[in-house]
Amino acid sequence: xxxxxxxxxxxxxxxxxxxxxxxxxxxxxxxxxxxxxxxxxxxxxxxxxxxxxxxxxxxxxxxxxxxxxxxxxxxxxxxxxxxxxxxxxxxxxxxxxxxxxxxxxxxxxxxxxxxxxxxxxxxxxxxxxxxxxxxxxxxxxxxxxxxxxxxxxxxxxxxxxxxxxxxxxxxxxxxxxxxxxxxxxxxxxxxxxxxxxxxxxxxxxxxxxxxxxxxxxxxxxxxxxxxxxxxxxxxxxxxxxxxxxxxxxxxxxxxxxxxxxxxxxxxxxxxxxxxxxxxxxxxxxxxxxxxxxxxxxxxxxxxxxxxxxxxxxxxxxxxxxxxxxxxxxxxxxxxxxxxxxxxxxxxxxxxxxxxxxxxxxx
Ligand SMILES: [Zn+2]
Ligand SMILES: [Zn+2]
Numbered sequence: 001x002x003x004x005x006x007x008x009x010x011x012x013x014x015x016x017x018x019x020x021x022x023x024x025x026x027x028x029x030x031x032x033x034x035x036x037x038x039x040x041x042x043x044x045x046x047x048x049x050x051x052x053x054x055x056x057x058x059x060x061x062x063x064x065x066x067x068x069x070x071x072x073x074x075x076x077x078x079x080x081x082x083x084x085x086x087x088x089x090x091x092x093x094x095x096x097x098x099x100x101x102x103x104x105x106x107x108x109x110x111x112x113x114x115x116x117x118x119x120x121x122x123x124x125x126x127x128x129x130x131x132x133x134x135x136x137x138x139x140x141x142x143x144x145x146x147x148x149x150x151x152x153x154x155x156x157x158x159x160x161x162x163x164x165x166x167x168x169x170x171x172x173x174x175x176x177x178x179x180x181x182x183x184x185x186x187x188x189x190x191x192x193x194x195x196x197x198x199x200x201x202x203x204x205x206x207x208x209x210x211x212x213x214x215x216x217x218x219x220x221x222x223x224x225x226x227x228x229x230x231x232x233x234x235x236x237x238x239x240x241x242x243x244x245x246x247x248x249x250x251x252x253x254x255x256x257x258x259x260x261x262x263x264x265x266x267x268x269x270x271x272x273x274x275x276x277x278x279x280x281x282x283x284x285x286x287x288x289x290x291x292x293x294x295x296x297x298x299x300x301x302x303x304x305x306x307x308x309x310x311x312x313x314x315x316x317x318x319x320x321x322x323x324x325x326x327x328x329x330x331x332x333x334x335x336x337x338x339x340x341x342x343x344x345x346x347x348x349x350x351x352x353x354x355x356x357x358x359x360x361x362x
Contacts, residue, residue: 027131028053029170030143032118034066036156036163049170051118051143054102055133059169062116062141064090066153066163073154075108076100086113092165093117094153097144103136116141116167120150143167221296225286228301229279233266243272252289253277268298 030051038044053059067084069075075095084091093109097119106117117140121129127146134142156163239260243249250257251264251274258264263275271290273281278289287294295301 026172026174027055028059028172031168031170032143032145032149033166033168034153034163035166036161038161048149050127050129050149051145051167051170052129052131053169054106054119054142054144055131056135056138057142058139060141061166061168062092063164063166064092064115066094066118066157066165067091067114068094068154068157072099074099075105077108081108082112082114084112084114088113090115092167094150094157095119096150097122101136102132102134102142106134106137106140106142110137110140114140116143118142118150118153118165118167119144120153121145121147123147141167221286222283224296224301225283228286228295228299229265229282231299231301232268232295234275235264235266235272237262237264251277253281267293268295269293 029049030053031047031049032051033045033047035043035045067082069081070083071081073096075081075093076099082091082093091114093105093114093116095105095109095117102119105119109117119132119142121144125147127148129144129146132142132144153163237244237258237260241258241260243258243264244260247257249272252271253273254277256274258274264272265275265278266272267278267288269288269291271288271293273289281289282295286296
């Protein structure tokens with residue numbers, strides 16, 4: 001997870017940066033509804049999402065009778081240019097783009113009491129609109145519509161038709177709201193999340209697996225060590241034994257000298273230790289504390305366990321040879337698990353070797 005955290009952070013930073021920079025490009029479309037009576041005295045209602053709110057316009061409703069400037073259709077100049085004012089019923093100024101800034105056109109209409117301003121695009125621009133900026137005329141609803149739509153309205157109004165217009169907020173648009181971007185971002189988010197989860201699951205499974213393998217091998221080694229320990233020679237020390245008479249002999253595990261009557265274990269390397277001291281040590285480490293001799297290898301337990309896994313050979317027939325000085329003597333191994341009491345010849349109180357050791361010294 002250590003590696004995925006910076007990736008997630010980067011993605012978050014990227015997303016927040018994207019949202020922040022796209023806020024500047026965010027724009028609202030405007031729903032434009034017009035209604036009028038045609039030549040046959042029939043009510044005509046038209047409705048389209050064809051306007052774009054100006055960058056500085058409040059995004060809210062506005063309605064009124066569509067009104068054109070008296071002279072210049074572009075509605076520029078400081079003088080009153082509409083034949084309506086504050087006392088007229090609500091009206092909406094319809095002006096053409098060009099000649100002066102958007103702010104000037106919008107301010108001129110606002111000064112005369114317009115409820116909103118609709119700017120239509122220049123000739124030949126079809127239905128295209130721009131996101132107009134009008135920072136000096138910000139507290140009036142101002143939208144832009146395409147030239148085609150604008151000219152249609154101009155013709156109607158010039159024919160003397162009273163066109164009622166209702167402007168309503170449409171929907172927000174921006175690079176991050178684009179379908180493509182939404183698609184891309186959701187896929188990217190999904191991929192990053194899925195990758196993080198997969199990575200986490202993989203790491204956890206891997207860890208669990210190696211832990212169980214380690215536990216299993218530890219368990220197996222302990223079992224093998226137990227087996228090997230049972231095969232080691234055990235002696236009860238006597239008063240006349242060299243180990244009890246000389247101070248140079250001591251158990252390397254507890255650092256104490258041997259006393260008569262104590263039970264010692266003789267490892268395959270001939271090093272001797274208290275039986276109670278060396279057994280827990282061997283269970284954990286399986287090597288002689290003095291010479292690091294591996295008792296599993298020395299007794300051939302490892303190979304045998306592997307073989308017995310498939311072959312079921314019984315360990316009670318194994319005979320090991322323990323080398324002591326120049327004398328070689330064979331120790332028949334017994335299987336403590338065997339129900340035969342003769343085979344249960346116990347090492348914990350093993351007097352069978354005493355004769356041998358005496359003979360060795362003899
Ligand atoms: Zn000891
Ligand atoms: Zn040793």
